[in-house]
Amino acid sequence: MKRYLLFVLRIAVAVSLVLNTGCWSSNEIEDLSVYVGLALDVAQESKFEQGIEKQGASYPKHNMLTATVQIVPPVTGKGQKQGGTSSEQATTYINEKLTGDSLIQIFRQFALRRDRPLIGHHLKVIVVSSELAKRYSLEQIFDFVLRDNDIRPSCLVLVSHRNAFESLSTSEPGEIPAIYLAGLVKNRYRSNKIIPPVSLIKLDSRMQSGSSFLLQNVITSENEHKFSGAGIFKGSTxxxxxxxxxxxxxxxSWFSFDVIGGAVKTYAHEGYTITYEPKRSNSKIIPKVQGDDISFHIKVSSEGSLMEDWSFPEIPSSEEYMRELEKLFEKQVNKQIQQVLYKMQHVYRVDVGGFNEQLRIKYPKVWNRVKEDWDETFSSIPITYEVDMNITDFGSSND
Amino acid sequence: MSGTSNSQKDQITTSQTAVMVINYMLGAGILTLPRTMVEAAKTPDVWISILISGTIILASGWIIVKLCSRFQGQTLFQFLPEITGRAIAMLISILVISYFLAISAFEIRIMAETGFYLLEGTPSWAIVMTFMWIGLYLILGGVSCLSRLYEIILPITLVFFLIAILLSSRIFDIDHLRPVLGSGITPVLKGIKPSLLSFTGYEIMLVALAYMKNQGKANKAMIAGVTVPVVIYLITVIMVIGGLSINGLEKRTWPTLDLMRSFEVQGLIFERFESLLLVIWIMQIFSTFTVTHYAASLGWSQMFNRNFRPFVFAMLPVIYLIAMVPKDINQVFNLGDMFGNVSVYLFGGVPLILLFVSILRKKGAKPE
Structure with missing residues (x-):
């Protein structure tokens, strides 16, 4: 009897093993909508939403923000209504817009709209419009995104000058705008107009630290994009x-993060263009504290090459001429630094240059005293700077 | 054969003992350690706290070894009555057993909670059930089975863990760790307490030492067993703070996981490493769970001088029920803090008293 029972049990276990292969709550990737981009705008109901609301399809909400998700790959056949403008070629993405006042609720609304639910594991870029970020604190806007366990903290955050959803569209066939934007930040070695990428986790730590910060700004026109400048976010709000x-x-960029590429263009006294390409740079922000007075000194030194010289007739690249040009480039960089310091201290009255970090590291006690009202304190702190440019070579041509 | 007398063949080597201590120490704590420490200390200097608490743990470990080596071949539960008499021995034994049960349950619960990342949607009982049953099967094999498995687990976890955590160097920023001692030494001291829960584990020597082949080398095993986790914790805390900054990690529930989620590596076979970390870490949680489950069952069986096996089965539902008591994750974390506190008194204080009493009452053999 016992043996018989054991036999039956064994069979039962074996059968249950066969029946239970696979994962408990697995989802086939074909059955999911993978979104790679998310754009957040102030509420702007789409035609579809206006249309359905006329038929009474609404739920209690305030229209506070519009979320646009970029989904790849689209459902073939039916997904082209909102895609790119190229009608012949199958688009590689679709953008979906919905409006509401809770991001997670908006996301769940997609479940009422498409058979394949959204999955956030592969979100690469979040673009938030400056208009929305002017009205609401980033802490509020990003609360869901930071809590969600699907969305990775490595996701890139950008700010858009105009509507954020525009930056998720393109007229180039085969291009996925979200991936394209995420790739742009890798070009820092070509331009010093790109700030080091701000991922969600960095954004979170900056928000928690209470200091003001920058987000790369993306500008869109005619469905094409450009990184241009950066949005300033005030630490207190x-x-x-x-x-x-x-x-x-x-x-x-000269003092706040390492310059590893770019172009410094200026004009020689005679009026022709000269351009310097920095290869590497070294900068130091040196805080000085005397009694209650805080001051900063910025030291920038850079090495690079003279890559363009429009002098006519050509002036040979002599040692003397190089020294002369170095002075001109230094003057140009000085001008750039002066302008950004003026903007930080007198126009926006925020410290987004990392001065607070240096003060915190070198003078932690002083920092503890001034950190509460740092942005205000900062705007009246004297800052001096010196720039040292070195032309180490002049490319393949030397005259 | 099992239960009362520690059978001759159920013995472990010195390195196996060290591995057992390491595997017990490396548990769920590492996933939250950076946060709990930074929350308490509010300074990036918490890595110094780890060094300090590591030293403290070494000292208490030394006391435990001293105590146990007076009673060769006997576990705490067996030699306790000799020192204190039956009644007090019973009380202390029950405390120690409850502690082991609680830690066991705690590990189970943490694993169920992190399932949120790895197996979202799978009910926690399904994860926990398989976990516990396999553990049960292992424990029935006795201490040598346990330690042989740990010997397999440890190198795997260490290698993968180091690879994964060192890959995070791409987001590492030394400025996040500066200034060193910027706010003085007091916050560093505040950071010691929360790190103690993660360092619980050395107390297994109270049991394991009795099974060592070469009990003279117990100190060596203890030192190795404490040093490895200290180094691992040190690396973890430094990398997490360097990667996320103290402001960034303070609000993250699982900072070590979030560090892994904060970067992607292109060009390697894997782009993302959090699942890898979780998978190998579940092995560590498993070993902590089994070793405590084992110790608790052994405690009962030796206290009552009964067969060991029924107690292993009996403890299974108890552990599960304790694991399900906390209603939400905050309660789980609070419970963890509580165990840390209890462990300090139970395994830092009590063995010292026991050692003194046994010396005064001339109980046990003097270690050569």
């Missing part, structure tokens, strides 16, 4: 308060 333009950002 986490709201958008203004923008640094490209020229400011260049100035900021």
């Amino acid at each position: 986490k709201k958008w308060i203004g923008e640094l333009n490209e020229f400011d950002l260049e100035g900021l």
Whole structure:
């Protein structure tokens, strides 16, 4: 009897093993909508939403924000209504817009609209419009995104000058705008107008630290995009308060993050163009504290090459001429730094240059005393700077 | 054969003992350690706290080894009556057993909670059930089975863990760890307490030492067993703070996991490493769970001088029920803090008293 029972049990276990292969709550990837981009705008109901609301399809909500998700790959056949403008070629993405006042609720509304639910594991880029960030604090806007366990903290965050959803569309066939935007930040070695990427986790730590910060600004026109300048977010409110333009950002880059590429263009006394390409740079923000007085000194030194010289007739690249040009480039960089410092201290009255970090590291006690009202304190702190540019080579041509 | 007398063949080597201590120490704590420490200390200097608490743990470990080596071949539960008499021995034994049960349950619960990342949608009982049953099967094999499995688990976890955590160096920023001692030494001291729960584990020597082949080398095993986790915790805390900054990690529930989620590596076979970390870490949680489950069952059986096996089965539902008591994750974390506190008194204080009493009452053999 016992043996018989054991036999039956064994069979039962074996059968249950066969029946239970696979994962408990697995979802086939074909049955999911993978979204790679998310754009957040102030509420702007789409035609579809206006249409359905006329038929009474609504739920209690305030229209506070519009979320646009970029989904890849689209359902073939029916998904092209909102896709790119190229009608012949199958688009590689679709953008879906919905409006509401809770991001998670909006996301769940998609479940009423498409058979394949959204999955956030592969979100690459979040673009938030400056208009929305002006009204609400980033802490509020990003609360869901930071809590959600699907969305990875490595996701990139950008701010858009105009509507954020525009930056998720393109007229180039085969291009997925979200991936394209995420790739742009890798070009820092070509331009010092790109700030080091701000991922969700960095955004979170900056918001928690209470200091003001920058987000790369993306500008869109005719379905094409450009990184241009950066949005400034005030530490006390986490709201958008203004923008640094490209020229400011260049100035900021010299002391606030390492310059590993770019182009410094200026004009020689005779009026022709000369351009310097920085290869590497070294910068130091040196805080000084004397009694209650805080001051900063910025030291920038850079090495690079003279990559363009429009002098006519050509002037040979002599040692003397190089020294002369170095002075001109230094003057230009000084101008850039001066302008961005002016904007930070007198226009927006925020510290987005990392001065607070240096003070915190070198003088932790002083920092503890001033950190509460740092942005205000900062705007009246004297800052001096010195720039040292070195032309180490002049490319393949030497005259 | 099992139960009362520790059978001759159920013995473990010195390195197996060290591995057992390491595997017990490396548990659920590492996933939350950076946060709990930073919350308490509010400074990036918490890595110094780890070094300090590591030293403290070494000292208490030394006391435990000293105590146990007076009673060769006997576990705590067996030699306790000799020192204190039956009644007090019973009380202490029950405390120690409850502690082991609680830690066991705690690990189970943490694993069920992190399932949120790895197996979203799978009911926690389904994860926990398989976990516990396999553990049960292992424990029935006795201490040598346990330690042989741990010997397999440890190198795997260490190698993968180090690879994964060192890959995070791409988001590491040394400025997040500076200034060193910027706010003085007091916050560093505050950071010691929360790190103690993660360092619980050395107390297994109270049981394991009795099974060692070469009990003279117990100190060696203890030192190795404590040093490895200290180094691992040190690396973890430094990398997490360097990667996320103290402001960034303070609000993350699982900072170590979030560190892994904060970068992607292109070009390697894997782009994302959090699942890898979780999978190998579940092995560590498993070993902590089994070793405590084992110790608790052994405690009962030796206290009552009964067969060991029924107690293993009996403890299974008890552990599960304790694991399900906390209503939400905050309660789980609070419970964890409580165990940390209890462990300090139970395994930092009590063995010292026992050692003194046994010396005074001339109980046990003097270690050569």
